[in-house]
Amino acid sequence: SYELAQPPSVSVSPGQTVSITCSGDDLGDKYVCWYQQKPGQSPVLVIFQDTKRPSGIPERFSGSNSGNTATLTISGTQAMDEADYYCQAWGGSINWVFGGGTKLTVL
Amino acid sequence: EVQLVQSGAEVKKPGESLKISCKGSGYSFTTDWIGWVRQMPGKGLEWMGIIYPGDSDARYSPSFQGQVTMSADKSISTAYLQWSSLRASDTAIYFCARQSCSDPSCYLEDWGQGTLVTVSS
Numbered sequence: 001s002y003e004l005a006q007p008p009s010v011s012v013s014p015g016q017t018v019s020i021t022c023s024g025d026d027l028g029d030k031y032v033c034w035y036q037q038k039p040g041q042s043p044v045l046v047i048f049q050d051t052k053r054p055s056g057i058p059e060r061f062s063g064s065n066s067g068n069t070a071t072l073t074i075s076g077t078q079a080m081d082e083a084d085y086y087c088q089a090w091g092g093s094i095n096w097v098f099g100g101g102t103k104l105t106v107l
Numbered sequence: 108e109v110q111l112v113q114s115g116a117e118v119k120k121p122g123e124s125l126k127i128s129c130k131g132s133g134y135s136f137t138t139d140w141i142g143w144v145r146q147m148p149g150k151g152l153e154w155m156g157i158i159y160p161g162d163s164d165a166r167y168s169p170s171f172q173g174q175v176t177m178s179a180d181k182s183i184s185t186a187y188l189q190w191s192s193l194r195a196s197d198t199a200i201y202f203c204a205r206q207s208c209s210d211p212s213c214y215l216e217d218w219g220q221g222t223l224v225t226v227s228s
Contacts, residue, residue: 044218
């Protein structure tokens with residue numbers, strides 16, 4: 001079965017830029033989306049189709065996908081961005097898979 | 108406004124059956140797939156499967172095939188997830204989510220608030 005790997009945790013200082021990676025075989029051939037989940041809340045879609053932001057998601061969130069790695073980048077990180085982030089890959093099949101999740105800490 | 112409203116928290120004993128629900132509104136319920144996602148305590152998101160309410164075509168993740176049953180009643184815009192015999196390991200929060208597609212890809216655009224299922228003797 002297809003697997004996606006994420007670092008368990010990353011940290012960043014307020015105002016700095018942070019990147020969260022998601023790795024999988026030939027991931028660049030698939031479309032990746034990213035979800036943000038804050039404690040006690042439902043996940044929220046922040047990036048879809050590798051690079052696109054849903055309406056209402058701040059411009060500081062961006063995404064890329066190439067080779068075996070997709071990346072979520074948050075520029076000018078704010079305290080409110082502290083959350084768990086999950087990647088998910090769409091390969092044309094409706095059998096989705098999630099990455100293990102990355103806990104983002106804003107120090 | 109798209110809304111997915113899930114049924115309330117449940118406390119059950121091992122071996123009992125359970126059916127939880129997810130009611131959609133604000134969009135065409137019959138034309139968008141509804142997915143189910145499990146989150147065990149302190150853990151990540153796990154894909155369980157997806158159902159097309161228009162014809163109740165259901166596809167299961169191999170990890171959940173035979174363990175749960177997804178269904179839908181399009182007349183009341185509601186999707187269901189059910190267990191015939193719960194185990195303690197089924198204790199988790201279960202989310203439903205609406206799959207949207209924008210050529211060439213799909214994604215889970217809207218999520219329910221989650222249903223906490225606790226299985227304990």
